[in-house]
Amino acid sequence: MLARMSQDRPPEKSKDRPQPTPRGLALARLGRRECSRAEIETWLIRKGVTETEAHEVAAQLVREGLIDDARYARMMIRHQSLRGQGPRSIALKLRQKGVKLEVRQIQEQSEELGLTPELEAATQIVERRYPEAQEDRKVAARAFQALLRRGFSTDVARAAVFRKGRLNPR
Numbered sequence: 001m002l003a004r005m006s007q008d009r010p011p012e013k014s015k016d017r018p019q020p021t022p023r024g025l026a027l028a029r030l031g032r033r034e035c036s037r038a039e040i041e042t043w044l045i046r047k048g049v050t051e052t053e054a055h056e057v058a059a060q061l062v063r064e065g066l067i068d069d070a071r072y073a074r075m076m077i078r079h080q081s082l083r084g085q086g087p088r089s090i091a092l093k094l095r096q097k098g099v100k101l102e103v104r105q106i107q108e109q110s111e112e113l114g115l116t117p118e119l120e121a122a123t124q125i126v127e128r129r130y131p132e133a134q135e136d137r138k139v140a141a142r143a144f145q146a147l148l149r150r151g152f153s154t155d156v157a158r159a160a161v162f163r164k165g166r167l168n169p170r
Contacts, residue, residue, distance in 0.1 A: 030061070030066055034072050074113065122159075123163065126161055
């Protein structure tokens with residue numbers, strides 16, 4: 001009986017299987033999700049690839065159009081905007097991923113993508129999460145601080161919280 005059970009088991013995986021190439025590693029990563037060039041380079045280095053090889057592989061993938069920081073930025077802007085994040089927060093997130101865009105550029109791309117304008121998005125957040133902000137100064141202050149933490153500018157946060165018919169900002 002024991003001999004028969006061992007025949008039914010799948011063969012054990014060989015420990016001598018070939019290691020994936022740096023390009024193979026990068027392609028596998030890109031197959032799971034979009035990445036920036038800097039993100040791929042950092043990830044390859046963490047996987048044990050030399051810095052020079054990582055840079056060369058990333059450069060080759062950029063030339064082939066498999067990595068595109070502009071496409072990655074548009075994807076991140078869309079995703080983060082839909083999550084209720086403001087342009088400053090998005091700019092910080094992109095910088096962490098190795099893509100340098102100014103807040104103004106993010107606002108322009110948001111408009112091009114047809115996303116909700118910044119003031120309207122901030123107002124929706126206040127109306128949905130802080131409906132009592134119209135009557136209560138403490139709640140209005142919390143809403144204002146929450147918008148700042150989400151990356152909205154002070155002017156936009158102030159306008160969203162203290163809109164017509166709401167509390168006076170003073």
